Amino acid sequence: MKALKIGVCGVGNVGGAVIENLTSSPQIVESNGGVKIEITQVGARKGKSAVPFDLDVTTNLLEVAQNPNIDVLVELIGGCDLAKDLIEESIKNGKNIVTANKALISTHGDELFDLAKKNGVQIGFEASVAGGTPVIKALREGLVANKVKWFAGILNGTTNYILSKMTDENSSFEDALKQAQELGLAEADPTMDVDGTDAAQKASILSALAFNTPFDFKSVAYGGIESVTPDDILYADQLGYSIKHIAYGSIEGEEVNVSAYPTFVSKDQLLSQVGQQMNALEIFCEDIGSTVYYGPGAGPKPTASAVIADLVDISNGGWPVLEDDIKKNTLCKEGKKTFSRYFKLDVKNEAGAIAKVSSLFAHENISIEALVQKESKQNSDIPSVPVVIISGPISDTNAFQMSGNLDSMEEITNSVKQFRIHNAL
Ligand SMILES: NC(=O)c1ccc[n+]([C@@H]2O[C@H](COP(=O)([O-])OP(=O)(O)OC[C@H]3O[C@@H](n4cnc5c(N)ncnc54)[C@H](OP(=O)(O)O)[C@@H]3O)[C@@H](O)[C@H]2O)c1
Structure with a gap:
């Protein structure tokens, strides 16, 4: 032997x-x-x-x-x-x-x-990446004959556990994080998990394999789950979505965008069903469509399993070494990739306020696909009403700009929140 x-x-x-x-x-x-x-x-x-x-x-x-x-x-x-x-x-x-x-x-x-x-x-x-779930092997071996168009992954078990607790048991973010720490699922200092750094690092590694980009974590845009509130989870649920922290990468021509943000995922998609501390990665390839990989993303035994699998591969000669003259694609932080969006606004409870908000969307050329007022305006004691708007597809840059424009309206009483909606097409 x-x-x-x-x-x-x-x-x-x-x-x-x-x-x-x-x-x-x-x-x-x-x-x-x-x-x-x-x-x-x-x-x-x-x-x-x-x-x-x-x-x-x-x-x-x-x-x-x-x-x-x-x-x-x-x-x-x-x-x-x-x-x-x-x-x-x-x-x-x-x-x-x-x-x-x-x-x-x-x-x-x-x-x-x-x-x-x-x-x-x-x-x-x-x-x-993804601990005991062999996603690197899938990308560099199993899918080697395919052109990857996009991937979407739940790559951080801690944040998935927290979001699952908030969804299934109505826990607050703080309580869910405390439980994760008590179970050893979150570090004493959970910053890199909660703020999205860990998922973004993993996404940049996937990008290098999926899209032939450099290993360039600095060019990944990301945000964490601290901003997700029980209200967002409730409204997402009512609209038919779960909120997941999704690392997303896609290629258009030679432009690659990779990012990791809390994201609405339709309940009819597999990723929305990934609960607790589990990880999952969906990889969409041009000719074969989607394949999905699910399993434990961390923990000593799953991670050791992946380490040992690499040792066996090395004993078998390892992986092909790519030629130097294959041109790499670059990662663009300010991506053109568009997503439909969830906007959550607190709008003054006064005549004409919602109409002004709608006009701003029209002025910015952003379509409104749904507008739901979450409390009755009939109660004149309420100073503001929560309003949820589902917009048509816009880029991150436009979404952040739109949030800023809404924030500066006098009819808006609280900081506006927006999340992407994942479209698995
Ligand atoms: N834990 C997971 O579930 C998981 C999953 C995927 C990937 N990973 C990755 O696996 C790696 C190890 O993670 P881990 O969870 O095993 O970490 P860990 O429990 O903190 O173990 C790290 C080990 O490295 C030693 N060490 C750290 N800095 C050192 C230094 N400057 N000089 C000498 N020894 C040093 C520590 O020694 P002391 O005991 O003396 O401090 C400890 O034995 C990390 O890169 C992590 O990102 C971990």
Whole structure:
């Protein structure tokens, strides 16, 4: 049987699960993958106490990167500092890499892949997007014969859990977040999940594979779920939608737009049914239409499963190396891509106010497909009434501009909110 000698750096949630899997049940990978994976060395800054197995452990992680007896360095420490140094040093020493580090790949992917190519080694990063759900494999292998037109994904389990709680149990955002933290589904500092950074990083990685763009997280537009209120969820439900945090990428000609925002998804679409902390990715290709991938997007065991799948692939020779002369498409942050929109406005309870709002939409050439007044104007004690407008398709730029114009109207009493409506066509 083939043998693969690996070094594991970082023994936290994921690193611990990789070591546990390969040490406790190696026969599964041996019989399914036809390779004997041997952990030659572990890099753990806490030393032996962090590794409950009889393995060679060093507190100097660079030693792993330089160890001549190692074929693959598995980087599971996270971040862009030491992780990057370790990977570069390993590549220069002729080692293949497997990593779960979306922050690093989405920011420095191009230079790392260039370096790997120059040194004739491979980088596996299946675990960096959607954890145990093999979406990278789907894009670079299963769908290789197709032109991807768009993808739409629920790529952050924490935000999906929070939105599910708000939808199913009428929880407030704060209560749902607290529950996610108690269950270990959200970090003590959940900022990167809640503000959309994590999903945007993953979306930029998907874009590189789906649309042949650079790994360019900076060019992804994104927003978080903090602005979603129970009222929005209720109104969405009444209109036949769920609210999901959707990472969306599409290509028109050579222009690629990638973004991640809370989005209305029609209840008749699969993505709207993805609850709790689960992830899902819908990939629409020109000739075959949609395929959908669903599963656990994080957690030690699912993520370790993806790491080990990459190790098996590397033992089989890895992935094709693309020619340098294939022109890359660029990511455009200010995209032309249009979406229908949900606008939520609080309009003064006075004669003619709603008519003025409608005229502004007409003036800006934005069609109104539905306008629903959520409370009766008959009650003259109410100073303002909530109004929901579903507009025709407009770009993000136009939607933000329209919100600004509405905000400056004296008939509007609260900051206007707008969300995209996902159109799976
Ligand atoms: N957790 C998930 O569900 C999940 C899912 C997908 C991808 N990922 C990615 O997987 C990677 C690891 O995540 P994780 O959840 O396993 O993180 P974690 O539990 O925080 O583990 C990180 C490990 O790296 C070590 N480490 C961090 N900085 C170090 C440094 N400067 N020097 C030496 N050791 C250092 C930590 O050591 P100490 O124990 O001494 O602090 C710890 O052992 C990250 O890139 C993450 O984005 C995680």
